[in-house]
Amino acid sequence: MNLAAKVTTGVAVLVVGGLVALAVPSVSAAYAEVSAWAVFQPTERRTAEPASEEDGDQVGEQTIDELGDGYVYVGNGTAIPKGSPAGCEDPAWIHQGEMSASLSGDLVDRGARDLAAGTAGLDDEGRIVSYTVAPGDALYAIGDRFCIANALTIADLNHTRTIQPGEVLLLHPDRSIPWVPYLIPAGAPAGYRQIPYQVAIEAMGTAADAGDVEAMRAIFADGLSSMFPNPAHADMIAQALDGGDLHVLRQMFP
Structure with a gap:
């Protein structure tokens, strides 16, 4: 397949169970203007970070060489x-x-701007890591404010379908801490019961926000633990719950 065939313009790229679905968003003209980008994303790089910084740099250089100076490499083969x-x-x-x-x-x-008038949250080093939603905010405007190109991903990252005033959104996840997928778990088979999984994931996030580790353990034991096709992923969550570190749990279930 030549390079032109690998570049998709004006669509959202969704990765579900290893398959790529192209969906044309039905949204406002403002969002359509923001989302009309071309994305180059090699199949082998869609779900894993490069093995090393050197490996990632080589992928980036090769990608930009193919696409030209009008593109910028944003990691992970993209x-x-x-x-x-x-x-x-x-x-x-x-x-x-x-x-x-x-x-x-x-x-x-x-x-701050229209539809993104909330407050940025900083870590101890002064980096922007979170955002508190203001009334009327929209994801595309939040992305525009902070230069996040795939702004709609903020919702999935924060285990939500809609954002609400006062909600604190994670914008800069810590790559050293696991994060649990929101839509479906990795390896989910065809016909997987997505809604019960998402309800349990949302309940875990609510309990994490409240600092209620015991409630999280109960939700996990009462059914969430059995919803992961890969037992190693359930074990990873169980270990975090055993440790009871809310900083870790709140990144896993933002």
Whole structure:
């Protein structure tokens, strides 16, 4: 397949169970303008980070060599056009794997604006790591404010379908801490019961926000533990629950 056939323009790229589905979003003109990007994403790089920084650099150089100077490499085998969102020369990109989430690039706060008037949260080093939603906020505008190219991924990252005023959204996940997928678990077979899984995942996040580790353990034992096709993933969550570290649990279930 030549390079042109690998580049998809004006669609959202969704990875489900290893298969790529292309969905044309039915949204406002403002969002359509933001989302009309070309994305190059080799199949072998969609669900795993490069094995090393050197490996990742080589992939990035090869990708940009093929696509040209109009593109910027955002890690994990993915390149997007420069200026996506508009005015962002170095956009950030949220990556999601089987049990991991990470951010390529640094978040830059370009200032409060219509539909993104909330407050950025900083870590001890002054980096933007979270965002508190204001009334009327929209994901595409939040992405535009912080130069996050795949802004709709913020919802999945935070285990939600809609964002609410006062909600604190994780924007910069810690790649050293596991993260649990929201839509379906890795390896889910055809016909998997998605809704019960998502309800349990959301309940875990609510309990994590409340600092109620015992409630999280109960939700996990009462059914969530059996919903993971890969037992190793359930074991990873069980170990985190045994440790009871809320910092870890709140990244796993934001």
